Amino acid sequence: MATKSSLSSLITILLLTTISATVTATATATVNSGKQAPLFVFGDSLYDGGMTFYNGIPGAGAEYWPYGETHFQKPVGRFTDGRVIPDFLAHYAGLPFPEPYLKPGVEDYRFGINFASAGACVLVELRPETINLKMQIDYFMKIIPKLKEQVGEEETSRLLSKAVYLFNIAGNDYVTLFQNNLKKTISSSMKKDFMDQILGNITIHLKRIYDVGGRKFAFQNIGPLGCMPSMKYMLGYRGTCKKEPQDLARMHNHAFVAHANSLQTQFPGFKYSIYDFHSSLKLRVLSGPKYGFKETQTGCCGSGRYHGDFTCQKKDKSFSVCSNPNDYLWFDAAHTTDKANQQFSKEFWAGSSDVVTPVNLQTLFAM
Numbered sequence: 037m038a039t040k041s042s043l044s045s046l047i048t049i050l051l052l053t054t055i056s057a058t059v060t061a062t063a064t065a066t067v068n069s070g071k072q073a074p075l076f077v078f079g080d081s082l083y084d085g086g087m088t089f090y091n092g093i094p095g096a097g098a099e100y101w102p103y104g105e106t107h108f109q110k111p112v113g114r115f116t117d118g119r120v121i122p123d124f125l126a127h128y129a130g131l132p133f134p135e136p137y138l139k140p141g142v143e144d145y146r147f148g149i150n151f152a153s154a155g156a157c158v159l160v161e162l163r164p165e166t167i168n169l170k171m172q173i174d175y176f177m178k179i180i181p182k183l184k185e186q187v188g189e190e191e192t193s194r195l196l197s198k199a200v201y202l203f204n205i206a207g208n209d210y211v212t213l214f215q216n217n218l219k220k221t222i223s224s225s226m227k228k229d230f231m232d233q234i235l236g237n238i239t240i241h242l243k244r245i246y247d248v249g250g251r252k253f254a255f256q257n258i259g260p261l262g263c264m265p266s267m268k269y270m271l272g273y274r275g276t277c278k279k280e281p282q283d284l285a286r287m288h289n290h291a292f293v294a295h296a297n298s299l300q301t302q303f304p305g306f307k308y309s310i311y312d313f314h315s316s317l318k319l320r321v322l323s324g325p326k327y328g329f330k331e332t333q334t335g336c337c338g339s340g341r342y343h344g345d346f347t348c349q350k351k352d353k354s355f356s357v358c359s360n361p362n363d364y365l366w367f368d369a370a371h372t373t374d375k376a377n378q379q380f381s382k383e384f385w386a387g388s389s390d391v392v393t394p395v396n397l398q399t400l401f402a403m
């Protein structure tokens with residue numbers, strides 16, 4: 037047993053060395069090209085690039101097979117078979133994949149960092165064991181003095197104002213609301229109060245970034261919660277998309293558009309981009325074959341109806357894994373495949389105003 041674990045940690049070290057070597061090579065090329073805007077990433081498991089894995093709670097962080105099996109050929113802390121959306125977006129922007137803040141040895145912050153972590157919520161009381169949005173922003177604040185040491189005050193100010201701050205957050209808040217009220221009706225005033233608290237807290241966090249010079253913000257809206265295999269499983273729903281979670285996600289997304297617009301008046305120079313992930317994913321749930329997906333209801337990895345029971349990678353549970361993730365829209369009970377993530381990223385990066393408003397990410401980067 038001892039031998040086996042020291043062998044596997046040796047393998048891990050070797051793999052990590054290879055990864056950092058590759059990233060450094062890309063990074064150097066990018067430095068030479070000049071005035072790149074960094075990408076700072078915040079959010080939940082949809083954007084997690086390894087934070088939860090390096091946070092060290094065994095089994096919490098997409099660390100076992102089959103995660104990572106297609107693109108990386110091994111688990112790398114991402115809850116999908118390959119890349120997450122921020123990886124693709126960084127690549128389109130000419131940047132290396134954003135490194136998770138907690139990964140040992142990560143000290144170069146000039147291209148951005150990924151703070152997103154599985155289970156993260158906006159409301160701090162909902163999932164105390166996770167790295168919530170507030171903690172992610174706290175981590176971000178810690179890199180600023182280090183960046184100043186590395187590149188000086190002036191260059192730090194330039195980087196912070198040129199940077200794009202990318203968010204995918206609040207989906208877990210609403211999932212938790214359903215989880216905590218399985219046998220109760222959630223009144224509309226309760227939904228409204230909940231949403232107002234989320235929007236209020238998001239504003240507080242964005243302002244912290246704005247106050248240190250951040251100006252360019254990008255948001256992926258909340259996905260079709262009612263079509264998620266895990267939600268359907270939890271609610272015992274047999275059908276394509278359960279209405280109540282759908283309505284709640286849409287209510288939030290609708291309010292968020294107005295909210296972002298009002299932030300522009302409150303914070304001079306605030307610029308943003310919102311990607312309508314909700315509609316794009318729902319479209320694929322309903323018309324999978326048009327986008328190259330044979331299976332759009334059941335996850336590739338998991339167990340139970342729709343593979344909505346979150347057993348993927350759990351060593352003490354039995355689960356099954358499909359042989360071709362490229363046929364699938366969902367990789368597990370709640371996360372889409374590498375192939376789907378690439379399609380979403382292309383829309384976010386270069387899509388027209390029917391999917392990303394008021395400007396796409398490519399335009400936001402260039403501002």
Ligand SMILES: *[C@@H]1O[C@H](CO)[C@@H](O)[C@H](O)[C@H]1NC(C)=O
Binds near residue numbers: 232233235236
């Ligand atoms: C932020 O969230 C907390 C609950 O975590 C809530 O009590 C508070 O009112 C919210 N703040 C704002 C400004 O909405």
